Amino acid sequence: MKPELRVLVVEDESSTRQEMASLLGDMPEVGEVLVASNGATAVRLLGTTSIDAAFLDILMPGLDGMDVARVLSVMSEPPSIVFVTASEAHAVEAFGIGAVDYLLKPIRPERLAEAVGRIAQLRGSGGASSPAEDLHVVQIDTGRRTVFVKRDDVQFVEAQGDYVRLHTADGTHLIRLSLSYLEEVWAAAGFIRVHRGFLIAIPWVRDLRVTSSSGLVAGTPAGDVPVSRRHSRRLRTQLMEAARRDQLGRSARPPGAVKEQP
Numbered sequence: 001m002k003p004e005l006r007v008l009v010v011e012d013e014s015s016t017r018q019e020m021a022s023l024l025g026d027m028p029e030v031g032e033v034l035v036a037s038n039g040a041t042a043v044r045l046l047g048t049t050s051i052d053a054a055f056l057d058i059l060m061p062g063l064d065g066m067d068v069a070r071v072l073s074v075m076s077e078p079p080s081i082v083f084v085t086a087s088e089a090h091a092v093e094a095f096g097i098g099a100v101d102y103l104l105k106p107i108r109p110e111r112l113a114e115a116v117g118r119i120a121q122l123r124g125s126g127g128a129s130s131p132a133e134d135l136h137v138v139q140i141d142t143g144r145r146t147v148f149v150k151r152d153d154v155q156f157v158e159a160q161g162d163y164v165r166l167h168t169a170d171g172t173h174l175i176r177l178s179l180s181y182l183e184e185v186w187a188a189a190g191f192i193r194v195h196r197g198f199l200i201a202i203p204w205v206r207d208l209r210v211t212s213s214s215g216l217v218a219g220t221p222a223g224d225v226p227v228s229r230r231h232s233r234r235l236r237t238q239l240m241e242a243a244r245r246d247q248l249g250r251s252a253r254p255p256g257a258v259k260e261q262p
Contacts (some may be wrong), residue, residue, distance in 0.1 A: 004031025010042040010068060012060045020055060023112050029120045039063025044072055049077045053119045058085040069097045078118045083216040088180055102178055138175060149173050151189055155204040155222040157182055159197040166224040194218060194227045194235050202242050
């Protein structure tokens with residue numbers, strides 16, 4: 001039998017705190033739920049007891065969720081962190097701290113269960129992997145089957161409410177993730193923001209052109225992506241840099257050398 005999790009809910013709104021504590025308490029992975037109404041109480045509690053996971057509201061008076069997370073991050077054996085908030089505005093900072101998940105209010109029981117399942121999986125594997133590492137391959141469970149999508153096959157990403165749609169040459173895939181989160185963890189792979197609701201993978205961009213209906217768009221084999229004026233300069237710069245790197249790579253190869261295909 002897997003060990004049950006000991007979790008802490010830090011939330012200044014009484015009704016939300018009680019709701020989360022009740023939902024967590026009903027989950028088979030959870031053995032005990034502790035609660036704190038503010039960050040200072042949570043820090044004092046953490047000085048006297050150990051926990052496996054902390055569900056932190058971000059916007060609280062005094063010590064907010066980010067402050068508490070920074071305290072947790074320097075512990076010798078830090079708990080898993082899940083942020084709970086009404087806005088996506090802090091997603092990049094949250095995952096930069098090392099959050100396992102980022103839940104939007106109002107809390108949906110299925111999303112809370114998903115976060116707990118992720119924590120249980122990480123704890124069961126000794127915490128050796130991180131969400132960023134796992135996302136080299138995205139696992140999408142449709143209920144009837146599980147689809148595995150390689151990050152390098154994704155040409156662009158489109159925000160759709162609480163979900164994002166991954167566009168590949170083989171079709172599209174809907175998954176519950178934050179666009180801001182993917183912007184952060186996939187930046188090193190060449191994904192950049194080109195519009196409020198779109199990320200694009202630089203290696204897949206084939207051209208830039210102006211259309212009468214959408215204005216400036218970036219063309220990919222999977223379709224056209226709108227580019228806002230705010231992001232157009234950065235996109236052009238990134239494309240030029242990628243072209244230069246490709247040209248340098250070609251020049252560095254000896255005569256007759258053939259580039260190995262992936």
